[in-house]
Amino acid sequence: MKKVGVLAIAVCCVLAFTGESYAGRSNTGCGIGTIIFEGKEGLLSQICAATFNGSFGNQTFGITSGTLECEQAPTFIAHEKLNKFVGDNMDNLAMDMSKGEGEYLTTLAVLLDVPVEERAEFYGLLQANFSNIYSSEDITHIDVLNNIERVLLAG
Amino acid sequence: MRVAYRIRALPFLLALLAAFPPAATATPPRNDDYLSELLARALQEKLHEDPYWRTLMHYKRGVFGTRSLVDDPRFFLAENGKTDSWAEMEATLRAFFRSPEDDEKHAVCRFVARFDWLRRRLSIDPSKLPVSRCDSFEKLMDRVGPQSVTLIFPTSYMNSPASMYGHTLLAIRTAYESDLLSYAINYSAITNETFGLFYIAKGLLGLYKGYFSILPYYAKLQEYSDVNDRDIWEYSLDLDTDEVRRLLMHMYELQDIYSDYYFFNENCSYDLLFLLDAARPGLDLTDRCAWWVIPLDTIREIKKSRMIDQAFYRPSKSTKVKHIASLLPEERRLEALAIARGDTEPARFSGQSIPPEEKIRTIDLAAEYLQYRYAKKEIAKVDYVPRFLEILKARSSLGASDEERYSIPPPPRPDEGHHSNRISLAYGVVEDRPFQEIRLRPAYHGLIDNSSGYKRGSQIIFLDGVVRYDWPGERLEVESVNLIDIVSIAPRDAFFKPTSWKVRTDLLRRTLANGKDYLVYRLSPGFGRAYELGGIGLWYWMLESDLHVGGALEISYSLGAGGTTGLFQDVTGWWNLHLFAQDVYHGLGDKDNLITACLEQNFRVSSDMSFSVEVRSETYHEETTVESAVRWNAFF
Numbered sequence: 001m002k003k004v005g006v007l008a009i010a011v012c013c014v015l016a017f018t019g020e021s022y023a024g025r026s027n028t029g030c031g032i033g034t035i036i037f038e039g040k041e042g043l044l045s046q047i048c049a050a051t052f053n054g055s056f057g058n059q060t061f062g063i064t065s066g067t068l069e070c071e072q073a074p075t076f077i078a079h080e081k082l083n084k085f086v087g088d089n090m091d092n093l094a095m096d097m098s099k100g101e102g103e104y105l106t107t108l109a110v111l112l113d114v115p116v117e118e119r120a121e122f123y124g125l126l127q128a129n130f131s132n133i134y135s136s137e138d139i140t141h142i143d144v145l146n147n148i149e150r151v152l153l154a155g
Numbered sequence: 156m157r158v159a160y161r162i163r164a165l166p167f168l169l170a171l172l173a174a175f176p177p178a179a180t181a182t183p184p185r186n187d188d189y190l191s192e193l194l195a196r197a198l199q200e201k202l203h204e205d206p207y208w209r210t211l212m213h214y215k216r217g218v219f220g221t222r223s224l225v226d227d228p229r230f231f232l233a234e235n236g237k238t239d240s241w242a243e244m245e246a247t248l249r250a251f252f253r254s255p256e257d258d259e260k261h262a263v264c265r266f267v268a269r270f271d272w273l274r275r276r277l278s279i280d281p282s283k284l285p286v287s288r289c290d291s292f293e294k295l296m297d298r299v300g301p302q303s304v305t306l307i308f309p310t311s312y313m314n315s316p317a318s319m320y321g322h323t324l325l326a327i328r329t330a331y332e333s334d335l336l337s338y339a340i341n342y343s344a345i346t347n348e349t350f351g352l353f354y355i356a357k358g359l360l361g362l363y364k365g366y367f368s369i370l371p372y373y374a375k376l377q378e379y380s381d382v383n384d385r386d387i388w389e390y391s392l393d394l395d396t397d398e399v400r401r402l403l404m405h406m407y408e409l410q411d412i413y414s415d416y417y418f419f420n421e422n423c424s425y426d427l428l429f430l431l432d433a434a435r436p437g438l439d440l441t442d443r444c445a446w447w448v449i450p451l452d453t454i455r456e457i458k459k460s461r462m463i464d465q466a467f468y469r470p471s472k473s474t475k476v477k478h479i480a481s482l483l484p485e486e487r488r489l490e491a492l493a494i495a496r497g498d499t500e501p502a503r504f505s506g507q508s509i510p511p512e513e514k515i516r517t518i519d520l521a522a523e524y525l526q527y528r529y530a531k532k533e534i535a536k537v538d539y540v541p542r543f544l545e546i547l548k549a550r551s552s553l554g555a556s557d558e559e560r561y562s563i564p565p566p567p568r569p570d571e572g573h574h575s576n577r578i579s580l581a582y583g584v585v586e587d588r589p590f591q592e593i594r595l596r597p598a599y600h601g602l603i604d605n606s607s608g609y610k611r612g613s614q615i616i617f618l619d620g621v622v623r624y625d626w627p628g629e630r631l632e633v634e635s636v637n638l639i640d641i642v643s644i645a646p647r648d649a650f651f652k653p654t655s656w657k658v659r660t661d662l663l664r665r666t667l668a669n670g671k672d673y674l675v676y677r678l679s680p681g682f683g684r685a686y687e688l689g690g691i692g693l694w695y696w697m698l699e700s701d702l703h704v705g706g707a708l709e710i711s712y713s714l715g716a717g718g719t720t721g722l723f724q725d726v727t728g729w730w731n732l733h734l735f736a737q738d739v740y741h742g743l744g745d746k747d748n749l750i751t752a753c754l755e756q757n758f759r760v761s762s763d764m765s766f767s768v769e770v771r772s773e774t775y776h777e778e779t780t781v782e783s784a785v786r787w788n789a790f791f
Contacts, residue, residue: 084371085335085336085371085373088371088373088374089335089373091526091543094543094544094547095522095523095526095547097547097551098522098547098548098550098551099519099550099551099555099556100551100555101555101556103334103335104335106333107331107333110331110333110336111331111333111336123555124555127551127554128551130547130548130551131548131551134544134547134548137540137541137544
């Protein structure tokens with residue numbers, strides 16, 4: 001499973017960059033500028049506070065109530081996107097993973113650069129290891145990515 | 156008049172510059188001459204009257220002359236830039252030549268779309284500018300990597316006045332082959348309230364500020380599809396890469412800039428059109444709107460401009476739940492409910508010997524439904540998470556689904572349903588007296604209108620006016636003016652338990668005890684329940700209160716309560732009917748008991764034309780009047 005090994009390395013790189021960078025963020029700026037401006041809080045941070053109903057800590061399960069933190073990454077690279085995607089979509093991604101198919105699962109494959117012809121195998125592997133990936137109720141998206149990496153390396 | 160003033164001013168300006176050489180702080184004399192040359196050329200070519208400049212500045216001609224629809228003073232470089240198009244252009248060109256204190260705040264960057272256009276039109280030599288490129292915008296383009304633009308239409312959500320007509324936003328597709336990773340561009344008002352009289356008043360009077368915002372599309376999906384039960388239609392647009400770039404440039408100019416948000420005309424759908432107008436010069440969608448802007452109408456305008464490639468249907472979570480439930484026998488549905496409620500352990504269920512496909516569907520149904528209930532805040536997170544995980548664990552051991560994913564057949568496209576305005580001509584008879592009627596309704600959809608593209612059982616009517624000509628008496632008079640008439644009949648089942656409701660306020664003509672008839676004002680809210688009776692139709696009942704106010708009434712008012720029960724059915728794709736009976740007893744003020752029974756039937760001729768037949772009996776003060784009418788309805 002050499003290609004999966006490459007994937008696993010990609011996941012590792014993600015985690016090397018992230019570390020604790022997502023811990024304790026509370027800013028909810030959704031301004032256009034927040035995609036590129038480091039740490040600038042636009043007026044638009046109020047927009048998100050008004051349109052979304054509070055924050056449940058979206059790095060764990062239970063984020064289907066439409067809450068979100070907008071992009072704050074100072075250096076916006078592809079791996080950050082993976083990290084953010086998994087963190088913002090824990091529930092839907094878990095559901096897709098348990099089924100072995102779905103738009104969120106496909107998006108995960110896209111972000112991990114899984115070639116199209118290998119996706120069926122990739123999905124099957126994740127589905128079979130679902131309990132190892134989503135191993136507890138309090139699991140965070142960082143853990144999920146860690147576990148996926150472990151599964152890919154073992155597989 | 157303005158131009159004449161400028162022509163006088165310019166030579167004066169040039170004379171000044173010649174007489175007093177500019178101080179050696181900002182730009183060298185060479186660039187000042189160049190700037191003057193550009194200004195002269197711009198004036199000569201009347202660039203400030205160019206339609207594209209007007210698009211970028213949001214200038215519209217109104218009763219008081221030309222003014223920009225943008226209200227934030229930071230959008231204008233000239234003090235009178237909101238009303239003076241040349242002043243703004245001149246100030247903009249000047250600003251390009253200022254020395255940069257900070258790259259990002261320089262006019263070339265702040266007004267990147269204006270700069271792009273002026274640079275091309277005037278062939279501005281970039282080497283003569285202190286700043287010739289906006290790095291932060293280019294960074295944005297790199298990160299977003301825009302490929303194409305999709306128009307997103309979350310459909311009607313009846314439980315909020317701001318959402319009844321649906322909403323529109325744009326999604327910018329990125330280089331990733333996943334729609335979830337698109338960026339959503341949304342124009343909306345910042346409000347502290349979400350409902351109530353203040354909310355409505357402020358929205359109507361433009362007391363809220365509207366801003367553009369950008370966020371991941373999946374965030375919007377969570378909000379609309381998961382939380383709000385709204386099906387979404389995605390219309391892909393045929394903008395090419397240059398057009399997409401222009402769209403983003405203009406959006407970039409509008410960051411943190413507000414316009415007053417008016418619920419009727421400068422709303423989410425209207426302001427979005429400025430981005431499309433900026434993308435494709437000459438489009439001028441913003442010029443085509445009338446007194447009020449309905450999201451679906453803007454989609455039709457965009458369609459008329461041949462910008463729509465394809466339409467894609469994205470069902471809401473509740474639609475998905477209903478669909479999966481429809482694939483299962485009753486006992487499995489109940490088991491799915493039990494699993495979602497936590498009464499049955501999912502592992503125990505999946506251990507039973509049941510056809511695998513049924514097992515999978517039942518577990519899937521339980522998972523989707525549980526997620527739905529959590530989104531609706533009907534279950535606490537501490538209960539939701541363990542249960543959700545258990546269900547998913549059970550699902551993961553069941554393998555892939557044999558059949559294709561639950562492909563939900565898309566309903567008729569909203570943009571292909573009937574148009575928003577309706578005019579009706581009727582001929583009828585009331586107690587042997589013939590009459591003719593003309594009826595005009597500017598918005599939006601009636602219960603009896605063909606529901607293709609609309610939500611069945613919902614009605615939104617604003618300003619339905621009826622004028623009737625009574626032949627024998629040769630009287631022409633206003634029969635009724637329906638100010639607001641909103642109905643939401645939503646069926647309940649094992650999974651969903653919505654409340655049906657209605658609210659109506661109108662002026663109607665009533666025959667009083669003295670035999671004469673008068674126009675009275677009526678207000679009538681009600682609520683109740685509805686159920687789908689398989690094969691027969693949608694049955695509902697409602698309790699309502701009813702208030703009439705009018706000088707001709709005893710003590711000038713009449714207050715009471717009562718109920719309505721009715722049956723609504725789409726018999727075929729072109730024939731639907733509504734049968735109802737209503738009894739309202741007014742016990743206070745002008746007392747009476749009003750009983751109504753009515754059968755309306757509607758026959759679709761084309762998407763914008765129909766015939767309806769109505770037979771109605773009203774019993775009042777023990778006298779019964781029967782009225783029947785045939786109506787020809789045209790939508791436009």
